Structures are given as structure tokens and as C-alpha cells.
Amino acid sequence: MSLTGLPRELRDAIYIYYVTEEDGYHYDLSSGKLRTSTNERIDTLSLMHVCKGIASEMRGVHFVNNTVHFSTTPLPTDRGSSRARHHGYLLEDLYTAKRLVLPWVRQYISNDIAQRVIDRFPKSEALLRHLMSTKRRICQGFEQLGKSGDWGQAPSFHRDTIDELLNLVAQTPAVGELTRKVLERQGFRFRHEQNVASLYQLHPIAWRLPNKQESKIVEDQSPIGPHNPWRERVRDRTRYYISAASQAADFLSKLQQQHRVHIRSVDLHETHAAISYPECHARALIPFAIENPKLKIIRYADLWGGVLTSLQSARFEEHRSDPGQGVGPMRTMYAWELTKTIAPWLMEAMALHPAGMPAKCxxxxxxxxxxxxxxxxxxxxxxxxxxxxxxxxxxxxxxxxxxxxxxxxxxxxxxxxxxxxxxxxxxxxxxxxxxxxxxxxxxxxxxxxxxxxxxxxxxxxxxxxxxxxxxxxxxVPPAPQTWDAILSDYVQEKDDA
CATH class of the missing domain: 1.20.1260 (Ferritin)
Structure with a gap:
């Protein structure tokens, strides 16, 4: 008896057995394709080519019955220039520049501008009212403008608030020249004939996988921060990672809707500290969860390797960038920093449902x-x-x-x-x-x-x-782990003595 001659219930059981991989599907960034857990090509779909009837019956069965896994992956060195590999730092420098300007442009925040920002980000009202009613020197004197938790917003929404506010304020011509003066006093430089106000037109998305062109646009329109040749040298020898969540969003965006709606389970394995504010990258998955109510997403964050290391890896780079300190012991982490390092992950996860992520997804x-x-x-x-x-x-x-x-x-x-x-x-x-x-x-x-x-x-x-x-x-990590051992994953090649 042929397969098509069997009862449908039995055929369905055969299809499920045929397509199910013991450890599900695993995304391979270098090829942009799904593979088995042993990095082998997935051959279980060949049965669909037998005839149109079987192909129709098997549509989506492989996604329904296999969890799709994404893991933090080193940024490939062939994804563009070295500046593309430093994309995360470009975003951080851009945000720093905008935050430095914020207290100086408060005089240009009209009631209409404030209300437009509040309408989009309701939790920003306290921040907006504070900026509008407080003297500049007081705003400058308190770093709370950069502490999103103090204002009731997750960090990424706090950045979006400042981004939207400055974008509206920058429509006033005087803001461009004021921006130049403020940032030049802080050690930033601008290129010849650069349109300073153009930096407020930059709205890079943290979870989008960087490419050479996008990074160049951000670089060309951003002010140039204080130059540190040692840091640039170290950054060229640092291994940067792409979050599992950003890879998942990129893969799903390229997968046709008729296929991705069959996915039932996505596991994100954040094993290393990644670039570009990785704690907020699950926001990229909200549209896919809305589109596919049956989708379940679990984001596994390695507490030591992927979360706490985010602080230590940044310090490790600074430590290696300082010719006077790079040969000695690096500053350790203290207990008061633990919750503050974990907090952005907690805040971003809390903000997902209000931002549209379906409940229990x-x-x-x-x-x-x-x-x-x-x-x-x-x-x-x-x-x-x-x-x-x-x-x-x-x-x-x-x-x-x-x-x-x-x-x-x-x-x-x-x-x-x-x-x-x-x-x-x-x-x-x-x-x-x-x-x-x-x-x-x-x-x-x-x-x-x-x-x-x-x-x-x-x-x-x-x-x-x-x-x-x-x-x-x-x-410090309990023995036998050490910070040196954990941070060795972030060195592209051994530093010169």
C-alpha cells in the first residue's frame, strides 16, 4: 500500500515522525538557514516533493513540530568594515551626544512638542515637565536624565523618548548651531560642512543586524567623539556578538508569512553579551507574535555569561585600551552593581506586553x-x-x-x-x-x-x-570560573605585550 493509500490520521503521524528533529532546528548566521543541532543540512522536507497532495498535507508540519533555536553568535568579520563591527558603539555614542544636548535645548520645548511626545510615550510626562520647568544648570548637574528607571520607563523607551523629543525640537534652526557648541565643548568634532542637525534625523534600530552601509550612514551623520588610538586598536581585536533575538527577528522578516505563521516555538539563547543594547531586542519580535498568536518565545539569558558580563566586557575593553592599566588586574564587579546590571533586562521584559506583545507569548x-x-x-x-x-x-x-x-x-x-x-x-x-x-x-x-x-x-x-x-x-564567579576565563571569549586575537 502506498503512503497516499493510508488513512489521513496515520499519514499525519508519519509526517510528524519524519520531520521532527530531536533538538529542533538551529539557525546558522553564516548561511542564513536553519540546520540540525549538529550543524547538518535539514533533509526531512524531501518527502514534500513526492506529489502535490503530500506537499499540501505537510505544509507547515515541520515548523509546528520543531522548536527553532537562535543563539548569540560572533559578528562575522566579513559583514563590512571594522566600523560596522563597532556598530553598537556608534549607537551608544550617538545616544550620549543627544543626552548631552538635552538640557541645553529645553527652552525650545513648547507645550505642543511636549504633548506630542507624551501622546506617543505616556510615561515620559514627568521627564518632559521636569525639563520644561527646571533651569539648565540643574538639569546638567543631575545625571538622572540618563537613568530611565527613575522616570518609569524601560531604557529603550527612554532613549526613544529623547530621540523623538530632539527630532521635534531640531526643527528650530537655532538648535543646530547650539548642538555644535555644546558637543564641541564636550570634546566632539564635526566634519567639514557637516549638517549638525542631521544627527537628529538618525533613528537607528538597536536590534537590526548592522551592515556596512547602515553603519556608515550613522558614522557620517554623527559627531566624532574624542579619539583614543589605543581603544580603536583594542576594538579591532575584540570579538563582538549578535544577540539571538536580533537574529530571530532578521530570519523571521525574511521568511514568507505563509511559512512563519506555522512556527509554534522559538528559543533564544543569549549566551554572551551582545552589541547594541541586547536587553531590548525582544521588541523586534512583537509584530511576529501579533501575527502568530500560537507562537511561544522563551528567551534564555545566561546570567553570568550574557547579562553580568555586559558590564565586565565593557570594562575589559577599557582596561585593554589603557596602556597604563592593561597589564595589571582589572577592576572587579561589586554587589551594588549586580541588580543595576540585571535591571535593564527586567525593565525591557516588563515593557513588552504594554508595547503589544500578546499575553503569555x-x-x-x-x-x-x-x-x-x-x-x-x-x-x-x-x-x-x-x-x-x-x-x-x-x-x-x-x-x-x-x-x-x-x-x-x-x-x-x-x-x-x-x-x-x-x-x-x-x-x-x-x-x-x-x-x-x-x-x-x-x-x-x-x-x-x-x-x-x-x-x-x-x-x-x-x-x-x-x-x-x-x-x-x-x-566574582564561583570557582572554577573566573572573570578572565569568561572574558577571554571577547578577544579576537591575543593582544601584544
């Missing part, structure tokens, strides 16, 4: 060995408890607080992480929500016990000082 999972994970989660939960207590302390404070010019009140304190942080961690502890820490256990906290344990803290400033004192210890 996306999950962020921090992963690692139990002995590596548990100490970090304990600190994160303790920080959530201290922020919860800080907020309660502010509400209970009998004396009027010291006049605050930052615009953020008690949120300016370093023990404040971001809006909604305590509630988020309660959900994590309860096993609710879209964020998980693998191989960990956790318990809640009691604010009153914290207050009793710190009787000398009479106001929010005391509370913040106590938290800072508690977080001065150094943090």
Missing part, C-alpha cells in the same frame, strides 16, 4: 548553574526589599523631605532600581509572570523586619546610605 528565563544563580537572586530580592522599604519610608516620613531638584524625589537614591521592581520580584518568587530564574528558590520579605534591623535610618537618605554600606563587597 514571551518568557524571560535567567539561567545558569545553581551555585552561580542562587547568590545573585538572593541579592536581587534583597534589593527589591530595600526599595520597597525606601518607598514606604518616604510615605511615612514625618519631616518634610529636603527640597529635591532632580525631579525624581526619593527615586534619585542609588538603592532605588526602577518602578514596579518590588512587585515584579514578588511575582518571580510566586512563580507568576513572564520572568523566571532557573535552578533557584526564594522567599519574600517583611518590611517591618527591615525597619527593626535598621533603627538608625530616620529618613530616605539614611536608608540609602545603609544600603550602600551593605553592597561594597566584590563579586
Amino acid at each position: 514571551f518568557t524571560l528565563v535567567f539561567k545558569g548553574e545553581p551555585e552561580l544563580m542562587q547568590p545573585i537572586l538572593d541579592i536581587v530580592i534583597e534589593d527589591a526589599a530595600w526599595q520597597d522599604a525606601l518607598q514606604t519610608k518616604s510615605d511615612r516620613q514625618e519631616q518634610p523631605p529636603v527640597p529635591d531638584r532632580s525631579g525624581t524625589g526619593y527615586k534619585r537614591h542609588s538603592c532605588y532600581q526602577f518602578e514596579g521592581f518590588p512587585g515584579l520580584m514578588r511575582d518571580v518568587i510566586a512563580g507568576n509572570g513572564s520572568i523566571q530564574f532557573n535552578n533557584c528558590s526564594a522567599q519574600g520579605w517583611d518590611i517591618e523586619e527591615l525597619f527593626e534591623a535598621n533603627p538608625g535610618c530616620s529618613d530616605t537618605a539614611d536608608w540609602n546610605e545603609a544600603w550602600q554600606s551593605m553592597r561594597l563587597q566584590a563579586v
Whole structure:
């Protein structure tokens, strides 16, 4: 009996068995194609070529029954010039330049401009009102303009807010010359006859895979930052990584809709620190999740290798760029930096659903060995408890607080992480929500016990000082791992002695 002569139910079972790969499909960046877990070509679709009837019955079966995996991958050296490989730094320099200009252009923020920005980014209202009602020297004096958590926004939405605001303000002719003066005082340079205001027309998308042409446009229209020949030399010898999420978005955008709507499961493996604000790259997948309600996305972030290393890898590059320090030990990470390094990932994951990600479609999972994970989660939960207590302390404070010019009140304190942080961690502890820490256990906290344990803290400033004192210890990976071993993955070739 031929295959077509079998009952449909039996044929379907054969199709599923035939196409299913034990470890699913794995994306290969160099070829732009899906392969098996052993990097072999997928041959299971050849059955579809037997006849049109079987091809019709098998349509989409392979995607329905195989998880599609994407993993952080080194940026290929043939993807354009060395500046293309430094695309992430171009974006960071561009954002830095815009943020430096922001306090100086506040006089050009009209009520109409402010309302247009607020309509698009509702959580930006406090920031806009602060800029419009505060003197420039005060705005300059407080770095909170760059701290998205203080203003209730995820970092990428905070950057988008500043980007949109400056784009509207730059329509005033005087802003171009003002921009030149401000940035030149900060050590930036502009090319001959460069249209300074053109930098406000740049809206690079962080998760888009960089290519030579796009990077050149950003480079040509951006101001030139202070030159450091040692840093450029080191960057040419640094291995940069592309996030799994950005690769997934690129692959799905090139896959025809009639095929991608059959995908049911996508696993993103963020094993290394990647370029261009990788914590926000899952935003690129929102349109595909809306298009395909049955799609389930799990983003696995290696807590040490992919998240905490984002801070240390940047320091590692700076360390290698300094001829006076590159031969000595590198500065370590401290406990007060842990939650602040993890926080952008938490904030971006929280922002996905309000931005359009369907409910229960996306999950962020921090992963690692139990002995590596548990100490970090304990600190994160303790920080959530201290922020919860800080907020309660502010509400209970009998004396009027010291006049605050930052615009953020008690949120300016370093023990404040971001809006909604305590509630988020309660959900994590309860096993609710879209964020998980693998191989960990956790318990809640009691604010009153914290207050009793710190009787000398009479106001929010005391509370913040106590938290800072508690977080001065150094943090290193448990043996046999070391920072040197982890960071060796980011060296393209051995540095000269």
C-alpha cells in the first residue's frame, strides 16, 4: 500500500515522525538557514516533493513540530568594515551626544512638542515637565536624565523618548548651531560642512543586524567623539556578538508569512553579551507574535555569561585600551552593581506586553548553574526589599523631605532600581509572570523586619546610605570560573605585550 493509500490520521503521524528533529532546528548566521543541532543540512522536507497532495498535507508540519533555536553568535568579520563591527558603539555614542544636548535645548520645548511626545510615550510626562520647568544648570548637574528607571520607563523607551523629543525640537534652526557648541565643548568634532542637525534625523534600530552601509550612514551623520588610538586598536581585536533575538527577528522578516505563521516555538539563547543594547531586542519580535498568536518565545539569558558580563566586557575593553592599566588586574564587579546590571533586562521584559506583545507569548528565563544563580537572586530580592522599604519610608516620613531638584524625589537614591521592581520580584518568587530564574528558590520579605534591623535610618537618605554600606563587597564567579576565563571569549586575537 502506498503512503497516499493510508488513512489521513496515520499519514499525519508519519509526517510528524519524519520531520521532527530531536533538538529542533538551529539557525546558522553564516548561511542564513536553519540546520540540525549538529550543524547538518535539514533533509526531512524531501518527502514534500513526492506529489502535490503530500506537499499540501505537510505544509507547515515541520515548523509546528520543531522548536527553532537562535543563539548569540560572533559578528562575522566579513559583514563590512571594522566600523560596522563597532556598530553598537556608534549607537551608544550617538545616544550620549543627544543626552548631552538635552538640557541645553529645553527652552525650545513648547507645550505642543511636549504633548506630542507624551501622546506617543505616556510615561515620559514627568521627564518632559521636569525639563520644561527646571533651569539648565540643574538639569546638567543631575545625571538622572540618563537613568530611565527613575522616570518609569524601560531604557529603550527612554532613549526613544529623547530621540523623538530632539527630532521635534531640531526643527528650530537655532538648535543646530547650539548642538555644535555644546558637543564641541564636550570634546566632539564635526566634519567639514557637516549638517549638525542631521544627527537628529538618525533613528537607528538597536536590534537590526548592522551592515556596512547602515553603519556608515550613522558614522557620517554623527559627531566624532574624542579619539583614543589605543581603544580603536583594542576594538579591532575584540570579538563582538549578535544577540539571538536580533537574529530571530532578521530570519523571521525574511521568511514568507505563509511559512512563519506555522512556527509554534522559538528559543533564544543569549549566551554572551551582545552589541547594541541586547536587553531590548525582544521588541523586534512583537509584530511576529501579533501575527502568530500560537507562537511561544522563551528567551534564555545566561546570567553570568550574557547579562553580568555586559558590564565586565565593557570594562575589559577599557582596561585593554589603557596602556597604563592593561597589564595589571582589572577592576572587579561589586554587589551594588549586580541588580543595576540585571535591571535593564527586567525593565525591557516588563515593557513588552504594554508595547503589544500578546499575553503569555514571551518568557524571560535567567539561567545558569545553581551555585552561580542562587547568590545573585538572593541579592536581587534583597534589593527589591530595600526599595520597597525606601518607598514606604518616604510615605511615612514625618519631616518634610529636603527640597529635591532632580525631579525624581526619593527615586534619585542609588538603592532605588526602577518602578514596579518590588512587585515584579514578588511575582518571580510566586512563580507568576513572564520572568523566571532557573535552578533557584526564594522567599519574600517583611518590611517591618527591615525597619527593626535598621533603627538608625530616620529618613530616605539614611536608608540609602545603609544600603550602600551593605553592597561594597566584590563579586566574582564561583570557582572554577573566573572573570578572565569568561572574558577571554571577547578577544579576537591575543593582544601584544
